[in-house]
Amino acid sequence: MRRFLYACAVGLIGVLGWTLPAQAAEPIRIGAIFSVTGPASFLGEPERNTAKMLEEQLNREGGLLGRTVEVIVYDDESDATKAVTAVDRLIKRDRVVAVIGPSTSGSTLAILPKVEEAKIPLISCAAAKKIVEPVKRWVFKTPQSDALAVRKIYQHAKKAGLSKMAILTASDAFGAAGREELKELATQVGLTIIGDEVFGPKDTDMTAQLTRIKGTAAQAIIVWGTNPGPAVVARNRVQLNIGLPLYMSHGVASPKFIELAGPENAEGILLPAGRLIAEGQVPPGHPQKAILANYIKEYESRFKQPTSTFGGYAWDAIMLVAQAAKRAKSAEPAAVRDALETTRGFWGTTGEYNFSADDHNGLTEEAFVMVRITKGDWEMLR
C-alpha cells in the first residue's frame, strides 16, 4: 500500500513537473459568480458551463497574452449575501483581473460597492438597467436591458396597429422592473395601458387575471415574467379562448417555455429574443452567424444539453474581457477596464457591443429580433 502511494506521489510530481514549465507565468485569473443552484439556477448553470468551456477553449488556443487563463467560478446559490462573500474572496484571495456575473440583478446590485471600491471591472450577466444607469466606472453588463425588449415589443405592436394594451406581470424583481418599463415607455410611444394585472411567480392559475383582462377593451396582452408563470398564462388563455395577440418577455426565450406551456398553447406567442434561439434562421451573411453556430456546436457537444440565451451572456462577458486584455496588452484591472470602455463593434452571442463612457451596456434594440412561436419552434419575424 505504502509503495503504491509512493508511486502515485512520484507520478503526480512527474506530471506537474512536466506541465509547469509550459505555464511559467502566473495564470490570468477571471472571477465569476453565478447562481448555479437555487431558484435562479436556470441562469447560473448554463453560465457556469459556458465559462468553464471558454476557459478550456482559450487555453487550447494558447491562452491570453501568453499566459494561461483560469476562470474561478463561485456559486452564490441565488442569494445576494453569498454573492458578497464570493466577491470578497475573488478580490482579496484570488486577485482576479475582472469579475463576471452575478446572474441576478439583486446579487449584482449587492456587490457593486465592493468592485467599485476595489477598482476591479465587473461585467454583470443580469438584466436590470439600474446596474449601468447611472453609469458606474467599473461596472458593465452584457444582457439587453428590459427597456430594449419593451421598445421592440412596442415597435411591433405599433406596426400591427394595436394601441390598447393589457399587461400581466410577475410580482418578482424581473416582473416588477418590466412593469415599470412597460408603463413608462407606453406613454412615450403613444400606447395606452388599460389593464394592469399581477401574478405571483409561483402561482399556478392565472384565469382570474385573464378573465379580468378579457372584460376590457385591450387589443393585446403583454406578459412579463420567467418560467413557470408565463407558461401557465399561455395554458390559461387557451382554456379561456382568448384570441388576442399575446406578447411575452425575453425571460421565456428558452425551449423549456414551449415544453411547459405545451406547443399547442404556445402557438402564436410573440416575443423579443436574442438571435441565439433562432440561429438556424439568421441569414448566412450576418456577423453573428458564425459566433452563434460555433457556440451552439461546442456547447451542445460538450454538455449534451441545448444552449440558452443566458449562457450566451457569460460567453459575451468573458470574451469581452479577453479582447479587452488583448487590446490593452495587459491583465491589470485598470487597463482592462479602460480597454473595455473603448470596445466598439464587438459581436457577441447577444448582439453588437459598443461601449462608451456613458453607455456600459452597449447594445441597441437591434440585439433583439421578434420571434413567433410556430408549431413548437421559434420563427424569426422580419
Place this chain on the structure above:
Amino acid sequence: MASPSDLLQYVISGATLGSTYGLAGLGFTVIFNTTEIINFAQGEFVMLGGMLAVFAVRWGGLPLAVAVLLAIGLTTLVGVAVDRLTIRPVRGQSVIVLIIITIGVSIVLRGAAMLLFGKDTYPLPGFSGGAPIALLGASLLPQNLWVGGITLCTLVAMKLYFDRTISGKAMLACACDRKAASLMGINVDTMVTLSFALSALVGALGGAILAPITLTSYDVGILLGLKGFAACILGGLGNPFGAVAGGVILGVLESLSAGLISSGYKDAVAFVILLTLLFVRPSGLFGRRAAERV
C-alpha cells in the same frame, strides 16, 4: 362590474385551485388524527406524487395511468420510511419535537428531489386531453373535472374509513389517548405507520392529478404545504371534510379577490379574510371546540 359568466369563471378557477389546497390539506388531517403531529413534510408528498409521475413517464416511458399509480405507490413507501426512520425512533418525545422533525424531513425530501430530478419545472399531460369545455360562458379543462371528482371520491373514502372501519376508528383512538388505545389492544406503532402511509398516498394522489394543471418542480411542496395547512386550519384541524372545504373556500377567495379587487393583493385579501374567520371561530369553520377530551 364583472358579468355573471366572469363570476362563474372566477368561482370555477378558484374551486380548482382550492381543491389543490384541499388535497394537500387532507393529508395533514390523517396524521394529525392519529398522532396530533402537523406533518410539515406533507407538501413534499404532494411534490413527490407529481414528480415521480413525470419521471416515470420520461425515464421509464410508462403509460400515464401506470406512471401515476407507480408514483402514488412509491410515495406511500416514502411515507412509511419517514415514519420508521424519523418518527418511530423518537416516539416518546413531545409533539412539538416531532413536528420539528417533519420540517427536517421536508427539507431532506426536497433536497433529494432536487438532486435526483434537477431544478426545472415539468409538465405532465392531462388525463383526458387538454381541450377546454365551455360552461355557461365560462370554461374549464377536463383535468379540472378529474381533480374535482377525485377529491370528492377521496373525501368520501376517507370519511367511510374513519367512521366505519375498525382500523380507521383505531387511528382516531390513538390520537385521543395513546395509552388507552394500546391498552385496548391497538398497536399504536402500526397505526402511526399506517397513518403516514395513508397521508403520503393522499398527498401523492393530489400531486399526480394536479401536475397537468399546475406544472410541477422539486419545490412546489413549500407553497402547497403552506396553503394546505391554511386550508386545514380554516376548515378545522382533524376534519377531512373541513380540510377540503377550507381549501375550496380559500381558493375561491383568492380567485375572487384577484378578479374583483386586485390581482396584486389577492393573497393578502384571502389571508385577511382567513384571519378574520379564525378570530371569530378559532377552532375553524367545521372544527369542534378543543377541551372536550376526557
